[in-house]
Amino acid sequence: MNGTVYLVGAGPGASDLLTVRAARLLGEADVVFHDALIAEDVLRLASAAKKIPVGKRCGRHSTAQHFINKRLADAARSHRVVVRLKGGDPMLFGRAHEEIAYLTSRGVRVEVVPGVTAALAASADLAISLTRRGAARSVALVTPRVGKGERESRWVASVLAADTAAIYMGAGEAGAIAAALIGAGKPAQTPLALVEDASLPGKRVQYATLADLPRLVTRGGPTLILLGEVYREALASAGLQPLSRRAGS
Amino acid sequence: MNGTVYLVGAGPGASDLLTVRAARLLGEADVVFHDALIAEDVLRLASAAKKIPVGKRCGRHSTAQHFINKRLADAARSHRVVVRLKGGDPMLFGRAHEEIAYLTSRGVRVEVVPGVTAALAASADLAISLTRRGAARSVALVTPRVGKGERESRWVASVLAADTAAIYMGAGEAGAIAAALIGAGKPAQTPLALVEDASLPGKRVQYATLADLPRLVTRGGPTLILLGEVYREALASAGLQPLSRRAGS
Numbered sequence: 001m002n003g004t005v006y007l008v009g010a011g012p013g014a015s016d017l018l019t020v021r022a023a024r025l026l027g028e029a030d031v032v033f034h035d036a037l038i039a040e041d042v043l044r045l046a047s048a049a050k051k052i053p054v055g056k057r058c059g060r061h062s063t064a065q066h067f068i069n070k071r072l073a074d075a076a077r078s079h080r081v082v083v084r085l086k087g088g089d090p091m092l093f094g095r096a097h098e099e100i101a102y103l104t105s106r107g108v109r110v111e112v113v114p115g116v117t118a119a120l121a122a123s124a125d126l127a128i129s130l131t132r133r134g135a136a137r138s139v140a141l142v143t144p145r146v147g148k149g150e151r152e153s154r155w156v157a158s159v160l161a162a163d164t165a166a167i168y169m170g171a172g173e174a175g176a177i178a179a180a181l182i183g184a185g186k187p188a189q190t191p192l193a194l195v196e197d198a199s200l201p202g203k204r205v206q207y208a209t210l211a212d213l214p215r216l217v218t219r220g221g222p223t224l225i226l227l228g229e230v231y232r233e234a235l236a237s238a239g240l241q242p243l244s245r246r247a248g249s
Numbered sequence: 250m251n252g253t254v255y256l257v258g259a260g261p262g263a264s265d266l267l268t269v270r271a272a273r274l275l276g277e278a279d280v281v282f283h284d285a286l287i288a289e290d291v292l293r294l295a296s297a298a299k300k301i302p303v304g305k306r307c308g309r310h311s312t313a314q315h316f317i318n319k320r321l322a323d324a325a326r327s328h329r330v331v332v333r334l335k336g337g338d339p340m341l342f343g344r345a346h347e348e349i350a351y352l353t354s355r356g357v358r359v360e361v362v363p364g365v366t367a368a369l370a371a372s373a374d375l376a377i378s379l380t381r382r383g384a385a386r387s388v389a390l391v392t393p394r395v396g397k398g399e400r401e402s403r404w405v406a407s408v409l410a411a412d413t414a415a416i417y418m419g420a421g422e423a424g425a426i427a428a429a430l431i432g433a434g435k436p437a438q439t440p441l442a443l444v445e446d447a448s449l450p451g452k453r454v455q456y457a458t459l460a461d462l463p464r465l466v467t468r469g470g471p472t473l474i475l476l477g478e479v480y481r482e483a484l485a486s487a488g489l490q491p492l493s494r495r496a497g498s
Contacts, residue, residue, distance in 0.1 A: 161410035
């Protein structure tokens with residue numbers, strides 16, 4: 001028996017924001033290896049599959065990657081449909097490269113099923129386009145790496161050069177992110193939207209300025225920082241400027 | 250009767266790469282206003298709906314935008330489920346802003362359903378991550394605007410600052426894009442993947458260098474230019490370097 005390993009994007013969280021193909025493959029799957037943060041509703045679609053949690057979405061537990069690779073290859077030897085389910089889209093911050101390289105080098109067939117990434121789901125929640133005619137024609141998608149020297153400051157340059165930026169997996173380092181961006185010349189008054197648990201019933205949106213980012217409080221859910229002039233109108237309507245004044249800025 | 254206008258992402262082309270929610274809404278829709286480039290297979294999901302083609306995906310026919318806005322508002326007055334179907338994702342290069350602003354100002358309820366954007370579908374076709382640990386942590390998504398002065402050169406800066414870039418709607422201006430990027434300092438030997446009709450049965454992938462971009466031939470389908478070091482290995486394997494030699498560079 002030679003199965004296929006499907007690297008499947010689980011989308012942003014809501015189970016009906018999986019693609020039709022992803023939902024079908026989960027229904028057909030014999031085994032599903034999934035990231036820790038995949039929603040229960042999504043896993044329930046894999047009703048007949050053995051479900052095996054592996055690793056963290058944010059890429060911690062990196063020592064386990066070789067072990068995951070090996071388990072995927074083993075599973076494809078005894079099962080027809082093996083799904084490797086990843087939050088969002090597999091090809092964007094999904095660390096898919098190691099798994100694809102390992103599997104193809106061992107002759108295991110791999111197919112990738114794209115998914116809705118968090119920046120698009122959060123933008124749908126806000127009903128604010130990442131791009132807007134006359135205001136924004138470039139979007140940077142980045143993961144921050146703070147205080148690690150010149151090579152790692154490329155994420156900062158990327159955010160500064162784009163009209164709109166989506167910063168993934170940065171909520172835990174809000175202070176350092178704001179300092180790095182403002183230090184590099186991004187105006188402190190740049191409007192932003194902080195979106196937690198995008199697409200889920202408990203989603204939460206906060207509008208603020210870049211200077212205020214470190215003072216925003218999150219609940220620990222997946223959080224995206226959206227930054228750019230396209231959020232100025234929403235920030236003004238949300239009336240969050242008092243936060244700056246309270247903090248004396 | 251007060252209906253809702255759903256701005257729905259149709260995804261990259263394949264009908265099973267719509268989200269489950271998008272497919273359900275198309276099935277429930279009374280009317281579907283769709284871009285010109287939406288695939289027949291996708292439109293077929295809206296079996297009970299009146300289907301009205303409006304405008305072009307690439308944003309030409311801009312004079313008609315006000316007319317589209319008005320038709321959407323009118324439709325919501327007499328129908329429960331009105332779908333505005335846009336290629337890819339509505340909030341990325343989808344020109345959704347005008348429609349949302351018009352509809353909400355007239356008290357029409359709007360919901361946005363995100364979709365799989367072309368850069369992710371093309372990356373799934375290639376099985377090459379846009380980001381790769383140690384090599385790429387930032388991605389620029391841009392639409393080029395060539396030879397229009399300083400303000401419009403921001404797309405160039407954005408591509409140069411990011412590790413990987415996805416250039417949407419640029420196939421018709423390949424020569425000017427390559428000249429603008431190389432002129433701004435992007436190495437002429439930067440590897441790229443040109444992906445036409447991503448996710449569709451007739452998809453076509455060409456690996457080349459930035460210098461060779463103007464010599465690549467497309468068939469007129471939706472085409473995405475993916476640019477960055479993450480494509481170097483695939484370019485080497487594809488053995489397309491002879492193209493440079495033939496052209497004398």
